Amino acid sequence: MSKEKLVEIKNLKQHFKTGRHSVVKAVDGLNFDIYKGETFGLVGESGCGKSTTGRTIIRLYDATDGEVLYNGENVHGKKSRDQLKKFNREMQMIFQDPYASLNPRMKVEDIIAEGMDIHGLSKDSNARKERVHELLETVGLNKEHANRYPHEFSGGQRQRIGIARALAVDPSFIIADEPISALDVSIQAQVVNLLKKLQNENGLTYLFIAHDLSMVKYISDRIGVMYFGKMVELADAEELYKHPIHPYTQSLLSAIPLPDPDYERSRERFTYDPSQHDTSEEPEFREVRPGHFVLCTTKEFEQYQREHGTGR
C-alpha cells in the first residue's frame, strides 16, 4: 500500500450554535491523514461527532476552524464554482439511512444520473441510460431497476443505489457514513462485500464511519476512535484490536457482542470512566507504539508505554 497522503485533516473543528449561549462542540480539533487506496475506519459511540466529521470534510458544513487538504489543496478555502465542481467529483459520500438518502419522488435512473447531469458527463440520453445500466450492474442490480422508484426496493438494494449514485461521477475518495448500520444483518454483508470489491477494482479510498467495531475492523486498514469530538486513539486495524490502549477503546471493544456464545459467556465488559484520566495537563496525541497514536498526557503516555511496550 502506497503511503501517499490523499486527505489531510488538520485541527478540524466544527461547533454548532444551539442556543444563544450554548455551543455544541461536535468536532473539536481533529488531526489525521488518509492515504491513497486505504480504508480509514472511524468509530465511536452515537453522537461523538463522526457524521459531523465526514460532512465537514465534504463541505456540507463550513468548518469552524482547521483545514482539510485534498491532494494538498485546501478544500475549505473560498473556491470558484469550477474548482468546487471538480472537487465534488473527486469526493463523494454514501449515507447512513438508505430510506432517507434517496428522493422518494425520483426514479432510480434519475437519482443515479443526477451527478452526471450536474457535471455534464453524458453526451445524450442514450449514453446516460447506458452509464446508469452499467452502474446498476456494478452494484449488483440490473437495468430493469432503472425505471423504478426507491420505495420499491429493500434497504440493501437502496444502499446499493446510493453507492451507484456516488460512483457515477468517478470519485476517488468516498466517505461512507455508517452505510450498513441501518441494514439488516443479512444485507450488511452484501454491501460490505460490494464496497470491498469496488475498492479492489477502482482503487478507491474510503473513510468508513461506523460504531460497530467488528465490521469496521473487517473492512478498515486503519481505525480512528472518537470520543466527544476528539480522536482518542488511532492505529492499524489489527493493532488496535489486539492492543487497545486508551480505556475508552477498551470499553468499546469489550461492549461489542460477538456471535459466539462461548466468547460471550466468558466476556468481561469494561466501563469507561472519563474521570479516570490525569487532568494535570491538556492531553496530546502521541505515538505509543509505531503507527499507534493515543490521546494522553505525558504521565499517561509513560504509563501506556510501560504497559504496552514498543513493538513486539
Next chain:
Amino acid sequence: GGSDESSDSADSGDSSDTEGSSEASGEQVLSLMDTADIPTMDASLATDAVAFQWLGSTTDGLYRLGENGQPEPGVAKEHEVSEDGLTWTFTLREDAVWSNGDPVTANDFVYAWQRAVNPDTGSEYGPYMMGGVIANATAVADGEVPPEELGVKAVDDYTFEVTLEKPIPYFESMTTFGTFLPMNEKFVEDKGEQYALESENLLSNGPFVMTEWSHGEGWKLEKNEDYWDAENVQLEEINVKVVKETATGVNLYDTGEVDRVNLTSEFVDQYRTSDEFSVKEEPTLFYLKMNQESDMLSNVKARQAVQMVIDRQSMIDVILNNGSVPAGGDVPGNFAKHPETEEDFREINGELVETNVEEAKKLWNEAKEEEGMDSVELEYLGGDTETALEMDAYLKDQLEQLEGLTVKVTSVPFKERIERDKNMEYDFQNAGWGPDYIDPNTFLNMWVTDGGNNHTGYSSEAYDGMIEKANNELAQEPVERFETFLEAEKLLIQEDAVLAPLYQRAQAQLWKPYVKGVMAQPMGPDYTYKYAYIEGK
C-alpha cells in the same frame, strides 16, 4: 332629508285608532324594535330618523306634530306673526318643566338654537335647517358673527321671539322638528362632553323620560309624571330593542316579544292575509338621479327615454311589495294640499311620467343620433342593502332595454353614495328624499342651480326663477305660491326630465291589535306615542 332604503328607522306604525280618550286596559307597556341604535340624543347633533323619533318622544318643542300631521301646542301655547311675516313671537306655557324640576323657559330655546348653529357644536342639521330661515343663521354657522347675533330672543321667561330672514309660511311646522327642540343650558353645560351620551345625562320635558339606554341593545322610556299634559299620556313604558334582521324581527313578533315589525317584500306575501297587516304611507320619494354632465344623459331626450323605459308598477308590486306607489313627480302624494281647494298636490299635477317602452326607445335613438353616439356604458350608483340590490338589478335590466346602453352597477353604502353624489361621480343614482317640513318647497328647492343637494348639473333659469318667486314675492300668497310649485314640478320632470321618479315609499308592517292610538307622522319623528295605549292584550 336624504333617504335610503335602509337608513331610515324601522319604526313606523298604524294610526288606525287615534281617539286618545279611549279607555286603556292591561299593562301599558309598548314593545318596539329599531334596526339601529340611537346615534345621539343631542338635538343639535341629531341627523337621522331614529334620533328624531326618540327626541320627539321625550322632548316637546314649541309645537309638536299632532293628528294628521298638523302642529299642535307644545311648550308654546300660541304665537303671533308680525305683518311682514318676519317676526314670530311665541308665548310659552308656564307649567312646562324639565325632568329635573327646572321650568322650561324662553332661554332654553335661545340657548338650543344658538347652540345648533354655533360652529363649535359641529351640528350638521343646525345650519341646514336654520340657514336662510332664521336671521343671521348662515353667518353664525360660517363663523362670521357670534352665535348671540342669531335672530332669537327671550323677551321674558315665557316669551320667545324669533326673527326670520324672509317670510316662511311653513315655519310653524318647522318648529316641531328635532333641531328646534329646547335645551336646559345649565344642565347641558354641566354635563359638557358627556351630555346626552347616556340616559343619566339626558333631560326631558316631553311625555316620556328615557330611563335606560343600553347601547346597541335597546332603551326604555317611561311616562314622565311631571309632563304638563301627563293626564293624556297613558303608556307607562316603551321598550325598544335593536334588531337588524327582518327575519329575526318577524320571529320576535310571532313569539310576542315585540308589538310591531316592519316587513320586507318576502314577508309581505306571508302576512298579507293577516289581520295585523297594515301599510304605512310615507311622504318619502325615490327617483333615479341623472348626471347631466355624463355622456348621453346631457341630452334631454335620453333622460326622457330613461323616465319612460322603467316599468315602475311591476317593480313596486314584486320587489318592494310593501304598498309603495309609483311616483308621479317630485312631490309625494298626501303631503301638500292646495290651500283653498284642499286638493292634493299630486292629484293636481297627476302622473308626470308614463311607462312607454316604444316611445322611450324612439327618444333614445333620437338622442343617440343627436349626440352622435352608438353605445354608451353608464355607471349606476346603488345601495348595498338587499332590497336595493334587487332593485338595482331590476333597473339595470330595465334600462338596458335602451339599445346601446350598458349599465354598470356599483353598490356602495349610503354614506359613500352621498360622497360620490357630492362629487357627481355617477351617471345614474338611485336616491330618495324625505321632507324636512311640510311644504312642497322641501322637495323642489333642491333642484335650483347650485342647490345644496342638486348635484345633477341641472341649471335652469326658468326653474330657478319660479322657486325664487315662490319663496319671496309669493311667501304671503299661499294659493299662487302653490300654483307656482305645480308649474315648477312640471318643468322639472316633464320638460327637463331631471329625474326619473320611481316610487313613493310605504312601509308594510305587522302591528299587534292591542296597540292603539299611535299616530304616524310625515316628518320628524315617525310616530307620536303620546296618545298611544294598550287595550285588550
Next chain:
Amino acid sequence: MTRYIIQRLIYLVITMILIATLTFFLMKFLPGTPLSAADKLSEEQQQVVLEKYGLDDPVPIQYFNYMVNLVQGDLGISFQFDNREVSTIIMERIGPSMQLGVQAMVIGVILGMLLGLVSAIYHNGFMDYTSTFLAVLGQSIPSFVFAGLLQFYIGVKFGWFPVALWEGWEYTVLPTASLAIFPIAIAARFMRTEMLEVMGSDYIVTARAKGVNKVGVVFKHGLRNALIPLITVLGPLAISLMTGSLVIENIFAVPGIGEQFVKAINVNDYPIIMGTTLLLSFMFIIIILVIDLLYGVIDPRIRLAEGE
C-alpha cells in the same frame, strides 16, 4: 418562562403598532367622512365638522396624533354616534361577544373532542361514521344558515328558547349553539385523526401491554398527546368564531362587537372600524400567546425547550 413571555409581549406591542399603522393608512385610502348630512352643508360648515374630528390636519400629523392617543387608550370618536368615544362604544359591546365566544369555544371544543374520541374509539364503526358525517356536515353548512334554522325551529316553532335578544342566560343558548357548530365539527375531526394517530403509537402499545384498559388508554395516555395538535387549530377556531359572530350577532340581535363592526363597515365609521380591528387583533394575538403557553402546559417537552 417569564423571559419568553416578556419577549412575546414585546412582539405583541410591535405587532400592534404595525397593525395600527396599517389600518390607519388603509383607512386613509377610503372615501367617506364623519358627516352624515354632508348633502346639506356648505364647504365651510363641513370643514368645521371635520376639524372636530381632527381630519383637517395633514395625514402624517393625523397619524402622529392617532398613535399618541392610542397609547393613552383613546381611539377617537365615532362617526355615527356623535361625541361618543370609540373606546367606550367598543367596551360596551365586548361583553356579549366574549361571552358568546367563550361559551361557543368551550362547548365546541369539549363536545367536539368527545365526538372525536367516540369516533376514534369505535373506529370504522357505526358511531364513527355517524359522528364523522355530522362533523363534515357541521363544517360544510354556513353558520348563518344554521342560525336561521335554529331560530325558526327551536325558537319559533318549538319555543324552547328565546328567538333573539340579549336578556339573560337562556338568550345565549341559540347563538352559542349556532356559533359552536363549526368548532364542534373541527374539533371532532381533528380529535379523531389525532387520536387514531396517537393510538397507533408505541407508547400506547406499551400502555396496553401494561394491562391498562381501553378507556384508561384513551383518556390517560391518548388524550393529552392528541391534544397537542388540537391546540394548534384553536387559533383558527377562534377566528372562525369571530367570523361567525359577526353574522350570528346580527341574526340574534346580540349587542356585540361583531354586529357593530359590520354596521361600522356599512356606514364607513372608520374610528370604530379601526378600534375594532385593533381590539380583534389584540385579542387574537393574546389567544395565540395563550395557545403557545398552553402547548407548554400540555407538552412537557415544549415547556422545557422554551423555558431556557
Next chain:
Amino acid sequence: MEKLLEVKDLHVSFDTYGGEVKAVRGVNFDLNKGETLAIVGESGSGKSVTTKALMQLIPMPPGRIKQGEILFEGRDLAKMSDKQMQKIRGKEISMIFQDPMTSLNPTMKVGNQIMEGLIKHQKMSKPQARKRVVELLELVGIADAENRMKQYPHQFSGGMRQRVVVAIALACNPKLLIADEPTTALDVTIQAQILELMKDIQKKTDSATIFITHDLGVVANVADRVAVMYAGKIVEVGTVDDIFYNPKHPYTWGLLGSMPSLDSEDEELYAIPGSPPDLLNPPKGDAFAARNEYAMKIDLEQEPPMFKVSDTHYAATWLLHENAPDIDPPAAVKKRMEGMAKTSGGSEGEQR
C-alpha cells in the same frame, strides 16, 4: 422442566389494500420457566407479530389471529377476551419495546408510568406504589430515583429511558417477559449495560424471557435457546450452542456467515443474496429457496417439514432429508464451528 408457554400452529394475517399479508404462517415453539428464548431473523420475518399476538396487541383490524393456540400455563390466550387479557398483560406477561424514544408517553411523568401497572395489578396504594417505583428505578440503575421519577421521559437519555421501560416491564414480577429488540436503538456500550441488567434481573426473579433481535451477537450473549425465523416461520430452533456451532439451515448459515468475527481474515464475507419474499404472495415450497445457493428442485415445490437434528435441535430444510446430497456449510460458518470445537469440544454440546 415446567412448560410456561406453548405456541401451536400460530397464523397471523393482516388485511391490507394489497391483499392478505400472511405475517406469521404456522409458528410452533415452547418456553420453560426461567428460560430465555431468543427469536432471530431479519426484518419483517414476523418476530414482532408473533410476540404481539401472544399478548393480543396486534392492531385489529387490520390484523387477526387466523388460527393457532397460545397456551400460557395451560390457558389459551388466543381465545381470551380483551377484559381477560387486561389482567394478564403487565402482570403475568410484560413487554419491552424496541425504541426507548417512542415507547414512553412523552406527556406523563416517568414515575406515574411505572406506577400505573402496580396500582392496577398489585392493588397498591399510591404511597406504596411510589416506594416500589423508587426500588425499581434503583434496581435498573437509575440514581436519584426520588427526583427522577418526577421527570418526563425527554429529560432522560436514551439508555436511561430504556431502563425505565425495563422497570415498567418488571414492575409486577411477570412470569414471562417479552423483549422486542430492546437494544436496537442503542449504542453498543449502552446496549451492553442493558443486556447485563436484564440478565441480572432475570436471574433474580426467575422469569422466562423471549428475546427478539436480529443481532446474533446479542443472541449469543443472552439466549439459552434460539429460534430462527424466516418469512413468517420458524426455520430452525435449538440451544444456543446448537445454533451457533452446529447450524443446519442454510439461512442460519447465511446469518452467521455474514457477521465478521474480530479475528476473521480478509476474505469475503458470506452474504445471503437477494431479499426476503413478499408475504403478500409467499412462494410455493421453501420460502428461502430463492436465496438459497443449495436450493434443490424440491425446495421450489414443497415446504420442508421440521427435521429433528437432536432432542433440542430442529430445522426445516430439505437438506436434512435422507435423500439430500451432503452439503458442507460455507467456510465462514465452518470456521465458527471449529472455533467451538476448540473451546468446548463437541458440536452438539448440551446446554448446562
Next chain:
Amino acid sequence: MENHKPNKDLFVPVDTTDTESEKITRPSLSFWQDSFIRLRKNVGAMIGLAVLVILALLAIFGPYLNDYGVYEQDLSRSKMPPKVEGLGWLGMDGTLSDVQSAATLEQAESKALMRFNNQEDFIETEVVNDGTNGEPAQVRATYDVYAAKDIQENYWFGTDGLGRDQWTRTWMGTRVSLYIAFLAAAIDMLIGVAYGGISAYYGGRVDNVMQRIIEILVGIPNLVLVILMILILEPGILSITIALAIAGWIAMARIVRGQVLKLKNQEFVLASRTLGAKDSRILQRHLIPNVLGLIIINTMFSIPSAIFFEAFLSFIGLGLPTPMASLGTLINAGFQSLQIYPHILLFPAVVISLIMIAFNVLADGLRDAFDPKMRE
C-alpha cells in the same frame, strides 16, 4: 415429525442465484400512482371527487341546459316554486302551499284563498283543523302557480325575486364560487409555497426576517385584513380574490417552511449537494416534489374556506356586485325568504354544502393517500 417420502429426483440442486433474488415483486408504481390507487379505494373520497366533477360540469354546462339567461328577468314570474317533471314527490311540483288559521273555518278558508290572490281555479284547499276542538281553524291552500300563470316550461329550481331562473343562476353562482376558490387557492399556493420554501431553504437571517413578518401577519386576524382590503378595493371578484390571497397563504407558508426545514437536511438533499447541485436544482427536483402532497392537501382545505369566506362576505354586504351571482350572494338573497320561499335559499345552500363536503372528504382521502405511514 411426519415422515415425508418425496421423490428422490427432486433432491437435485437448482441454480437460483440471480434469477429470483433481485426480482421485484411489486408492480412498478410511481408515488403518485400509488397514492392514486389508495385514493381510488377510498369510497368517500371518490364520491367526493365525483360530486365535484359533476358540480363542475353543471357549473360549466348547467346554465345552457335550459333556455333562460342568467340576467333575464321577468317580474311576473318572480319567486316561482321549483318544478321538475317526475319529481313532484320531492316537493318540486310547482305549487306553493300555506296554512292559514282563523277563528272560524270560513274565515280560515277565505284567508287561505286570499293568500294566493283568490285565484280559486288554481287553489286547492284542505282543512287541517276544523276549529271545533277549541283551537283556531286551519286551512291549507295549495296553489298551482304554473297553471295560474299559464307557464308551460318548467323552472327546475324555481325563480328568484326578479323572476330569474334559479337553476341558471345557481350554476352561474357555482361557477363564480369555484372560480374564486380555485383562483384564491392558486395564488395562495404560489405565494405560500414560494414564501415558505425560500424562508426555510435559505434559513438563517433570511428565515429570521421572513418569519418575523409572518408572525406579525399572523397577529392580524385574516378576517379583518380581508375586510379592510375589500373596503379599499371595490367589492367584486377581483378584490375578493386578492383579499383572500393576501390573507390565505400564511398557513401554507408555515406548512411548507416546516416541511422544507425537515427535508433540507434529509440525506437525499445532502447527497445532491455533495454532487454539486445548485440551489435551484435542489428546490425544483428535490424539495418541491416532496412537499407537493402536503401542498395539495392544504389547498384542498383552503378551497372550501375561500368559498365560505365569499359567502360570509356576501352575507355582511361585501359580496359581488349585482346582478352577478355567487353562491354566497344567492344564499344571502334567499336567506330572507327562508320561511316562505325556501327554494330560493335551498338550492344554492345545498350546492355550497355539497362542495364543502366534497372537498373536505376529498382532502381527507388525499391525506390518507399521501400519508407515508399508509404506504405498504
